[in-house]
Amino acid sequence: MRGSQSPRTAGRIRAATGLLAVGSLGILACAEGTPRPVPSAPFVLVTLDTFRADHLGRIGGAGHRLETPNLDALADRGTLYSRALAPAPQTVPSHATLLTGEAPASHGAITNRSRLDRPTIASQLRDAGWRTGAFVSSFVLARHTGLDAGFETYDDLLGLRERIGVGSLFRDRFPPTAERRGDRTAAAAIDWLQRGTTRSFLWIHLYDPHAPYDPPPPWDRHYDASGADAPGNPQQVRASMAGQGWTNLFVPQDLRAAVARYAGEVSWTDAVVGTLVAALPADATIVVVSDHGESLVEHGEFLGHGRTLYEPSLRVFAIAAGPGIARAVVDDPIPLDAIGRALVPLATTGAGLPVPDSEPIWAFTYGERSEASVDPDPGPRFASYDGPTKWIVDGRGNVRAFQWREDPGEMHDVAAEDPTAAAIVLAESQALRAQLEAARSTESAVRALGYTE
Numbered sequence: 001m002r003g004s005q006s007p008r009t010a011g012r013i014r015a016a017t018g019l020l021a022v023g024s025l026g027i028l029a030c031a032e033g034t035p036r037p038v039p040s041a042p043f044v045l046v047t048l049d050t051f052r053a054d055h056l057g058r059i060g061g062a063g064h065r066l067e068t069p070n071l072d073a074l075a076d077r078g079t080l081y082s083r084a085l086a087p088a089p090q091t092v093p094s095h096a097t098l099l100t101g102e103a104p105a106s107h108g109a110i111t112n113r114s115r116l117d118r119p120t121i122a123s124q125l126r127d128a129g130w131r132t133g134a135f136v137s138s139f140v141l142a143r144h145t146g147l148d149a150g151f152e153t154y155d156d157l158l159g160l161r162e163r164i165g166v167g168s169l170f171r172d173r174f175p176p177t178a179e180r181r182g183d184r185t186a187a188a189a190i191d192w193l194q195r196g197t198t199r200s201f202l203w204i205h206l207y208d209p210h211a212p213y214d215p216p217p218p219w220d221r222h223y224d225a226s227g228a229d230a231p232g233n234p235q236q237v238r239a240s241m242a243g244q245g246w247t248n249l250f251v252p253q254d255l256r257a258a259v260a261r262y263a264g265e266v267s268w269t270d271a272v273v274g275t276l277v278a279a280l281p282a283d284a285t286i287v288v289v290s291d292h293g294e295s296l297v298e299h300g301e302f303l304g305h306g307r308t309l310y311e312p313s314l315r316v317f318a319i320a321a322g323p324g325i326a327r328a329v330v331d332d333p334i335p336l337d338a339i340g341r342a343l344v345p346l347a348t349t350g351a352g353l354p355v356p357d358s359e360p361i362w363a364f365t366y367g368e369r370s371e372a373s374v375d376p377d378p379g380p381r382f383a384s385y386d387g388p389t390k391w392i393v394d395g396r397g398n399v400r401a402f403q404w405r406e407d408p409g410e411m412h413d414v415a416a417e418d419p420t421a422a423a424i425v426l427a428e429s430q431a432l433r434a435q436l437e438a439a440r441s442t443e444s445a446v447r448a449l450g451y452t453e
């Protein structure tokens with residue numbers, strides 16, 4: 001926020017203290033600010049795979065006493081979007097949206113098997129003379145996805161052993177086990193930054209919170225499983241889900257321990273971010289955003305994502321910090337395509353952080369197909385945030401609605417109170433489905449490798 005702000009936005013800025021207050025305010029800040037000189041400092045985009053918004057310390061509230069001091073510190077000196085929304089709870093569609101600033105109905109990468117077939121923000125920055133480099137931590141984002149467009153360096157070297165083993169590994173319950181631990185990805189990225197002599201755009205992707213949950217010591221035992229949320233025992237969960245038509249359902253034996261280890265992965269990832277930030281010059285601009293969340297047994301989705309459209313999967317966060325970026329907290333919902341569109345203006349002028357508007361925000365999923373379970377509702381499914389109401393349309397056309405502020409657990413379906421609106425949402429979801437399938441990009445070669453999730 002450098003100087004002026006319009007009267008309309010001025011009253012919506014909470015800012016300044018950096019502490020998360022109660023309530024909901026928009027902001028912002030740099031949207032109408034005076035452009036600063038093009039920085040010679042790096043612009044760094046960090047994507048955190050599978051990082052639930054409520055596991056960020058500044059947002060909190062998952063039943064753990066979560067420790068994310070490095071991300072909290074970054075949020076305290078910048079702008080935190082506490083309720084950013086993934087366009088889909090899947091890695092490729094969400095990253096394609098961040099890297100193009102377009103919704104999936106526009107860019108066409110609608111599942112993890114899609115191949116993006118257009119330029120990215122890296123293409124724009126490269127064409128403007130920037131050095132561009134990407135360092136990803138999972139095979140799911142390797143160059144077969146087309147997300148390497150515009151990156152002069154695209155480091156998807158996950159290790160020869162993992163590449164050779166990919167066929168068998170992907171038959172496992174958690175297919176993208178061809179991954180690189182975050183500290184190694186960060187080390188490679190920092191080395192690349194240090195070798196640059198011109199303005200650099202770095203995208204670094206950290207995958208650790210994605211299953212399997214196996215953080216390195218001391219994070220593997222840092223959170224006490226007995227203190228974790230009680231998601232029920234596996235036998236009860238299996239019986240309940242069988243009653244809803246699920247078969248071959250995978251349910252871990254020790255749900256509490258798994259939830260605690262997920263929290264350990266989150267704190268480990270925070271530590272990696274701390275290492276990365278410490279290596280950056282003081283005038284670096286950094287944006288950190290998660291691509292989707294993770295269901296920890298809520299609503300019948302077990303330690304995963306991709307099937308359901310509830311808050312644990314769709315709600316993410318974004319943090320922007322750097323020269324000229326206001327200290328502020330934005331609690332109103334904002335879609336990731338708006339964050340994506342802001343990245344090039346932010347890199348080149350320091351301006352352009354988005355302000356929430358009143359347009360409905362849509363999300364969808366075509367679901368995960370896995371031999372490990374048979375989903376009785378194959379989808380696609382849709383969600384629409386419209387003011388205080390969040391609508392969910394399942395694969396059979398059933399419409400539900402939740403008042404997301406008053407009912408954050410999404411337990412009380414209020415769709416019957418407004419059947420006219422429900423019918424409109426259903427019709428809009430069908431129109432969106434037609435748009436998505438018309439825009440659908442080609443499928444990547446990953447299918448040939450047996451990757452079907």
Ligand SMILES: [Zn+2]
Pocket residue numbers: 049050090091092291292
């Ligand atoms: Zn992901």
